Amino acid sequence: MNYQTIIQQAQHQQEPLKADRFVKISDRKDECDIPTDAWKPLLENSYLQTWKGIVLPKGITEMALYPMLLYELQPKTIIEIGAFNGGGAIWLADCLDVFGIEGRVHSVDIDLSLLDEKAKADSRINFIQGDCNNISAAFPSELLCALPHPWLIIEDAHINLAGILEYFHASGLRSGDYLIVEDTNKVHWGLWQDSWDDRDEMEQGANKMDDLRDWLKNHEDEYMIDTYYQDMYGYNGSKNWNSILKRV
Template sequence: MSSQSMVKSNLSDQETLENKRFVKISEREDRGDIPQSTWLTLTENYHLQTWKGIPMDKSPIEIALYPMLIYELQPKTIIELGADTGGSAVWLADQLKLFDIEGLVYSVDIDLSLLYQKAKAQPKIKFLEGDCNQIDLVLSTTLLSTLPHPWLIIEDAHVNLVGMLDYFHNNGLQNGDYLIIEDTNKALWEAWSDWEDKEFIERMKCKLDLLKNWLMQHQYEYLIDTQYQDLFGYNGSKNWNSMLKRI
């Protein structure tokens, strides 16, 4: 084979891999390779996971995946919905610093009284208090229009999912931006089905269906990045079919 033919073949292989990497929701199944019996063990103590002494509430899988995505994407803006104690925001900001990315983290929560003082002191984080049921009052269109791209949006608030998706879709998400919807793993919530907060469990069991229905209406605008989604097996995380790239 000539060198020119080899180059063409390599380019063709790369294009094939790229095409397989990003897929529509209609091409995906609502299942994961990690068995349901494993999820209780994986998640029952992840609230004890800390970063710089601050609880960060991220599973081991997300802790492995997100830095890889951040390094590739080089986001100038990270929007986190669900700040809690601020640990994950500090961790995200530190990833930006580690990779020499000039960016800021905007972290939203309905109650910022839970923030650790150490988190409040971080210069690369802007904590915003507000209700994600009224996301337009927290992250106004004026503010969003000033935030540099690429964006990485991580939804971990578990309220107003469709309203939030519509809002960011209509007010800022651009080609190349990423959107992650956390805790869409149905097996995870089946494993936690005996938890005392039944209303919360039932709401979380419906989260993937809400996302899927929305994506079916936008399946040529948001593709699932299987490189990260399936790195640890098909839907091998607590986020099923929800690591999305805007195209």
């Protein structure tokens, strides 16, 4: 094995201007190289995964991909739509610290009662109680105007996806910012359908990839899929199909 060659290939793949790295949604299929049977063991114990003793239900591939993207992007602002217990927000803030990035995490949820006490006490995170069906109230334009770029927006609430995307598109996303829509993998919604309590959220979640594709059809020249991260573990080898997006 030629390790120098491996290093050179990795550096070439990461080139921001690499011609085939960024592609339109019309060039992509809603499918995944990871076999369907593999998703059950990958997902069923995801809520046993912890960070600093706090539940961190990120996909195993996302745990590897996010730090690389954060280091490349160097975001000044991370907006997390869907706080859950705050574990993800703490993990993101810790990643920023590790990389020496001066940024802040803003995390919104309709119910902040689930927040871990460690999350509540973390001054690096601005937790906002708000309804994704009224996202402009949670993130008013005057707040967004004050948030420094680059931005990384992570949608992980499974409610009003098109409305959320359109709001941030019209109210602040700039060239170079990133947008990730979590859980667009159609397979895993089928695995969760019998255990998800909120049936409306379940229904909207199961349609996320279709809703994202419909929205992107009107913004094909503005948001490109970053295939370096999207396909690192095989074509759409992630819980997030065709949804690691860069505004161009």
